Amino acid sequence: MGYIDYVILTHRDTDHVSGLYLIKAAKNVLVSEPEWIAANKPSVRYKPKMRKEVNVKPFKFKPTDIGPQRSSFDLFENGSVVLVLLLRVYMLILERYRRHTCTSPKVLPK
Template identity: 45%
Template sequence: MKVHVWHTGSVYIDQALAFQENSLHPLPYSGWLRGKSKKRWVPVSSYFIEHPKGRILVDTGWHEEIRTNQKKHLGRLAYSMFQGKLNKGESVLEKLTNYGIKSHDIDYVLLTHLHSDHVSGLKHVKDAKKILTSELEWKAANKKIGYIKSMWDGVPIETFEFSEIPYGPYKRGLDLFGDGTLFLVHTPGHSDGMFSILVKMSEGWLLLASDVGYSKKSWEDMILPGVTTNKVYAKESLKWIKEFSNREDCIQVIANHDTEIEPRIIV
């Protein structure tokens, strides 16, 4: 088992989007009318898992259109709140090409949730054998604001329903291969149908926490993300991440946007 931690671009956000804050500002996470001292660049991560039963890509980072016309790609509203950056060689297409892998060689693309920085690059890998997100997330993304539906237009996304598993704040998720080696763990709150990825490594568990928290500081200090669809669920999910991080068999917990996490291969 190998897990490749990739930075597939970065995003310029208000600090209140990463760490919820009490403010007189009605929408501090938007960054509107807030100075540069409140803004920061954070990585946008994707993960490539070499599993004995298949090749798995978790989230897709930014599409290469971010380099040329991101205002069109994101839309005016999203662009007014955050901007992306994608250096040469950082797109999922370029990362996969560097390893000699075509999109049709990927067995699963797992979309932890459908926010733009997680699905922007989806069309680069639309020929993957199977592209999965949860049924809950799919319904929310096609009904609620906060999503950019053009990013998955024409992409054959399949959905799954959460069922009982041994892990997670609500013990709901999916045992992807049915052998206890890779779980999609329902960790709602930041979005309705978001899941984290729990990977069984030789030394113990690796937990890819998506956006349950934006960094290790999030679960250590119990700071929710600035955007939540349900604060009760978000707190329970973050609490579970904290508890799991303290297990003796937990190798590491990685948040998607943690500035302390460097690209590397975990074996």
């Protein structure tokens, strides 16, 4: 499996990443920073064993003129592959979660 260079995860719900271990040899497994933060909190939606042995790295969406949320991530920094933030629904969910469970206001970026 060493021939996979990039895997982009839109989210890490248990029902979507149960086979993540099958691509653990991929060179880059990426997920957005807000999803990374949410997945590292105790939750029914995320199970630590689903990411065991897989080096998942977070990336940050940056303010741009691209997409409905005007946020994107240029994977190779040359415009050839640009990930676009389409929905901010999960951000609202994370914000509600933060207000009810986190002790530090610095856990999630605003």
